[in-house]
Amino acid sequence: MTRPLAVGVAGLGTVGAGVLRLLAENAELIAARAGRPIAVTAVSARDRLKDRGVPLSGLRWYVDAAARAEDAGVDVVVETIGGAEGAARRLVEAALAAGKPVVTANKALLALHGRQLGAMAESRGVPLAFEAAVAGGIPAIKALREGLAANRIRRVAGILNGTCNHILTEMRVRGLQFAEALHEAQRLGYAEADPSFDIDGIDAAHKLAILAALAFNRPVDFSALHVEGIRGVSAVDIAMAEALGYRIKLLGIATQGPEGVAARVHPCMVPLASPIARVDGVFNAVVAEGDAVGRVMLEGRGAGAGPTASAVVADLIDIARGRHAPVWGAAASALSAAPAIPMQRHRGAYYLRLMVLDRPGVIADVAAILRDGGISMESMLQRGRGEAAGQAVPVVLTTHECEEAAMQAALARIAQLETVVEQPSLIRIEAL
Amino acid sequence: MTRPLAVGVAGLGTVGAGVLRLLAENAELIAARAGRPIAVTAVSARDRLKDRGVPLSGLRWYVDAAARAEDAGVDVVVETIGGAEGAARRLVEAALAAGKPVVTANKALLALHGRQLGAMAESRGVPLAFEAAVAGGIPAIKALREGLAANRIRRVAGILNGTCNHILTEMRVRGLQFAEALHEAQRLGYAEADPSFDIDGIDAAHKLAILAALAFNRPVDFSALHVEGIRGVSAVDIAMAEALGYRIKLLGIATQGPEGVAARVHPCMVPLASPIARVDGVFNAVVAEGDAVGRVMLEGRGAGAGPTASAVVADLIDIARGRHAPVWGAAASALSAAPAIPMQRHRGAYYLRLMVLDRPGVIADVAAILRDGGISMESMLQRGRGEAAGQAVPVVLTTHECEEAAMQAALARIAQLETVVEQPSLIRIEAL
Numbered sequence: 093m094t095r096p097l098a099v100g101v102a103g104l105g106t107v108g109a110g111v112l113r114l115l116a117e118n119a120e121l122i123a124a125r126a127g128r129p130i131a132v133t134a135v136s137a138r139d140r141l142k143d144r145g146v147p148l149s150g151l152r153w154y155v156d157a158a159a160r161a162e163d164a165g166v167d168v169v170v171e172t173i174g175g176a177e178g179a180a181r182r183l184v185e186a187a188l189a190a191g192k193p194v195v196t197a198n199k200a201l202l203a204l205h206g207r208q209l210g211a212m213a214e215s216r217g218v219p220l221a222f223e224a225a226v227a228g229g230i231p232a233i234k235a236l237r238e239g240l241a242a243n244r245i246r247r248v249a250g251i252l253n254g255t256c257n258h259i260l261t262e263m264r265v266r267g268l269q270f271a272e273a274l275h276e277a278q279r280l281g282y283a284e285a286d287p288s289f290d291i292d293g294i295d296a297a298h299k300l301a302i303l304a305a306l307a308f309n310r311p312v313d314f315s316a317l318h319v320e321g322i323r324g325v326s327a328v329d330i331a332m333a334e335a336l337g338y339r340i341k342l343l344g345i346a347t348q349g350p351e352g353v354a355a356r357v358h359p360c361m362v363p364l365a366s367p368i369a370r371v372d373g374v375f376n377a378v379v380a381e382g383d384a385v386g387r388v389m390l391e392g393r394g395a396g397a398g399p400t401a402s403a404v405v406a407d408l409i410d411i412a413r414g415r416h417a418p419v420w421g422a423a424a425s426a427l428s429a430a431p432a433i434p435m436q437r438h439r440g441a442y443y444l445r446l447m448v449l450d451r452p453g454v455i456a457d458v459a460a461i462l463r464d465g466g467i468s469m470e471s472m473l474q475r476g477r478g479e480a481a482g483q484a485v486p487v488v489l490t491t492h493e494c495e496e497a498a499m500q501a502a503l504a505r506i507a508q509l510e511t512v513v514e515q516p517s518l519i520r521i522e523a524l
Numbered sequence: 525m526t527r528p529l530a531v532g533v534a535g536l537g538t539v540g541a542g543v544l545r546l547l548a549e550n551a552e553l554i555a556a557r558a559g560r561p562i563a564v565t566a567v568s569a570r571d572r573l574k575d576r577g578v579p580l581s582g583l584r585w586y587v588d589a590a591a592r593a594e595d596a597g598v599d600v601v602v603e604t605i606g607g608a609e610g611a612a613r614r615l616v617e618a619a620l621a622a623g624k625p626v627v628t629a630n631k632a633l634l635a636l637h638g639r640q641l642g643a644m645a646e647s648r649g650v651p652l653a654f655e656a657a658v659a660g661g662i663p664a665i666k667a668l669r670e671g672l673a674a675n676r677i678r679r680v681a682g683i684l685n686g687t688c689n690h691i692l693t694e695m696r697v698r699g700l701q702f703a704e705a706l707h708e709a710q711r712l713g714y715a716e717a718d719p720s721f722d723i724d725g726i727d728a729a730h731k732l733a734i735l736a737a738l739a740f741n742r743p744v745d746f747s748a749l750h751v752e753g754i755r756g757v758s759a760v761d762i763a764m765a766e767a768l769g770y771r772i773k774l775l776g777i778a779t780q781g782p783e784g785v786a787a788r789v790h791p792c793m794v795p796l797a798s799p800i801a802r803v804d805g806v807f808n809a810v811v812a813e814g815d816a817v818g819r820v821m822l823e824g825r826g827a828g829a830g831p832t833a834s835a836v837v838a839d840l841i842d843i844a845r846g847r848h849a850p851v852w853g854a855a856a857s858a859l860s861a862a863p864a865i866p867m868q869r870h871r872g873a874y875y876l877r878l879m880v881l882d883r884p885g886v887i888a889d890v891a892a893i894l895r896d897g898g899i900s901m902e903s904m905l906q907r908g909r910g911e912a913a914g915q916a917v918p919v920v921l922t923t924h925e926c927e928e929a930a931m932q933a934a935l936a937r938i939a940q941l942e943t944v945v946e947q948p949s950l951i952r953i954e955a956l
Contacts, residue, residue: 118816121741124854124858125741125853228817229816229818231666235666235822239655239663241837241838242546242836243550309556371799383550384834384837385661385825385834386661386830387824388662388663388822388823388824388825389822389823391799391822392818392820398816398817399817401674401816403817406671406674408674409674414848415848417847422557423556423559
């Protein structure tokens with residue numbers, strides 16, 4: 093057996109400590125699969141004294157992670173610091189500049205700087221691996237980049253944020269309002285004290301940007317994404333979705349057609365019969381549709397120490413074996429320049445929920461606005477009557493396929509109707 | 525761009541012709557992902573004149589596939605002939621002996637001779653790739669061998685035969701008997717004229733043997749598998765399963781514990797809430813449970829020209845990129861010698877259906893036999909009464925966990941009761 097692959101781990105939070113633990117616990121099995129032992133030789137973190145539940149004796153310690161990139165006793169740098177800027181970015185750039193392979197779980201870094209980091213890695217012929225950045229332990233990156241590499245991918249989509257999926261699941265199963273479900277998720281540690289990164293869809297969008305780049309061999313382009321979160325999803329919408337045969341999921345969806353690439357993150361109504369509709373709680377799922385393979389779905393835990401460490405160590409085993417793939421699936425010179433299609437040109441079916449005063453003529457006004465916009469209604473449902481005069485009741489509409497721009501224009505007009513008393517809720521319907 | 529990877533394709537049936545078509549249709553994209561073009565330079569098949577819907581002009585033609593292994597103008601041999609012996613085996617052995625990488629979709633060959641072929645490939649340092657051998661286009665081999673390589677796998681299981689899953693789905697959805705559903709599957713081309721390879725579980729068992737070898741890094745051991753097919757599953761069982769909250773699936777299941785490895789293929793009752801219960805029709809699914817990652821499920825099309833070609837070409841792209849993994853996940857010297865656990869020592873819960881004469885005392889007799897065998901009943905259900913004297917009615921029992929040997933002994937005694945008029949039906953209940 094050849095000499096061990098020496099690994100430096102930067103960041104000893106949940107993920108970093110999980111990597112150390114997994115490498116220790118499954119050392120023998122990992123060595124057999126990697127063809128050589130994988131040994132951590134150096135670590136860095138801000139607080140040296142904190143107990144992380146893993147033994148750190150005998151390891152070189154760096155306070156400045158980037159300094160570690162120069163350490164000749166480190167073959168591979170594992171970055172689990174997080175964040176698109178600061179220490180994480182400095183470390184990854186320094187390691188690549190020093191010609192050292194990098195393994196990272198950092199989706200924000202890749203989504204925002206992946207183009208330039210990919211070019212750096214390519215110019216030095218060094219692996220930059222990030223299986224852990226998307227969908228935790230699910231080998232989605234490897235599936236897209238290698239397993240489905242023979243396919244022209246039409247669409248890649250997924251439940252990419254476990255916090256949102258947990259909240260939406262709890263709202264449905266227990267009939268909670270969004271604020272209640274969020275509060276409980278925070279209490280259980282599934283949501284951060286400042287939850288906006290998750291619930292506003294940003295985390296899912298980082299991951300989708302990475303998946304879209306790989307699926308379509310296109311430089312990662314976070315700025316072109318349309319992003320909405322789940323704050324606007326109410327318990328009424330969830331109940332209405334069930335009644336209509338749908339389930340509400342926060343999805344990231346990227347499609348490629350002759351006109352270009354569209355990528356968007358927003359709440360969706362997916363048919364109950366769709367496999368992704370059943371993926372509940374903190375589970376993630378990634379669906380890829382290829383011209384040869386058809387639809388493939390991968391499902392598993394998208395976060396947590398174990399699943400994330402599983403992905404990081406899989407990347408280390410690839411590096412130990414000398415398995416190497418271009419960062420975005422093809423050499424920079426072979427990447428596609430397909431344009432991004434703006435959200436305004438999205439075409440799809442829509443669910444609208446209006447809170448209206450229960451008066452004659454309201455539906456007629458709404459129907460006229462939709463007709464003027466060239467939007468054809470598929471169904472309309474009014475549940476309950478206002479008990480007191482002036483009380484608002486929900487009216488739910490679904491439309492046939494139309495263009496986003498037309499729908500947004502109609503929605504703005506509907507919102508201005510005197511009888512419509514709240515901002516209307518819009519959820520896109522997706523066949524997946 | 526470097527010179528093309530020259531491929532010889534042996535066998536031009538559905539899969540072989542599909543590989544040629546996919547390499548032609550997605551040539552540019554495949555070249556970008558592979559880092560070089562992948563070009564077919566030679567083919568072989570019995571009938572040179574047959575129209576296969578793909579152009580064959582300009583390709584060298586071999587009648588004897590094995591002769592092609594010597595062709596200096598072929599870098600990689602693709603074997604899509606099929607069958608564990610004969611031309612397919614000769615070709616793969618000749619190619620490996622000549623130091624040429626092999627890509628095959630041949631599960632029978634790998635299940636029966638994979639140990640020796642793996643040793644040949646390893647001794648010559650040559651890839652032997654077989655993503656297409658299991659679960660068609662789903663990248664299950666890559667997921668187990670690379671994506672989840674950091675995990676100690678406790679269990680790998682799956683719906684591995686689309687023909688059986690299609691038949692079971694049709695039986696449930698349309699209330700058909702097994703013979704009717706089989707006949708229709710044959711008419712639609714989903715089942716062969718001689719269907720025994722599929723419906724007796726042999727095809728699924730070949731695939732499970734391969735998955736188990738990879739999951740547990742153990743030489744492939746087909747002979748140790750317990751194999752039952754779906755001929756004994758009746759429409760009554762399917763209806764009863766629904767009533768009890770289960771769905772019947774033909775599963776391959778391999779588990780590893782401290783005592784060794786158990787691998788079995790048989791009809792199972794899986795809880796309706798289990799993700800695998802929803803995988804219907806010709807779709808396949810593979811579930812892997814790892815100590816770090818938890819449960820991961822992969823789902824997609826398990827057969828057909830497109831999905832199988834997708835997997836074959838993915839292997840070719842790996843070879844073009846120089847990505848290489850040991851045939852059974854680790855070097856032969858590092859493979860596990862864990863013993864095989866015989867089926868008699870399986871522990872699990874059971875569903876039993878008896879056709880009994882509707883007389884007082886029948887249930888008491890059955891219950892006494894189970895009690896004598898140390899088997900505890902969980903539920904009992906008798907649906908309907910015999911309309912005429914002497915008419916048999918179904919009685920359904922479920923048990924708590926017990927040992928297979930005890931259950932088989934009890935079942936033999938139950939079958940001999942005078943009031944039990946048919947061979948009892950036994951289906952194992954699996955939490956998955």
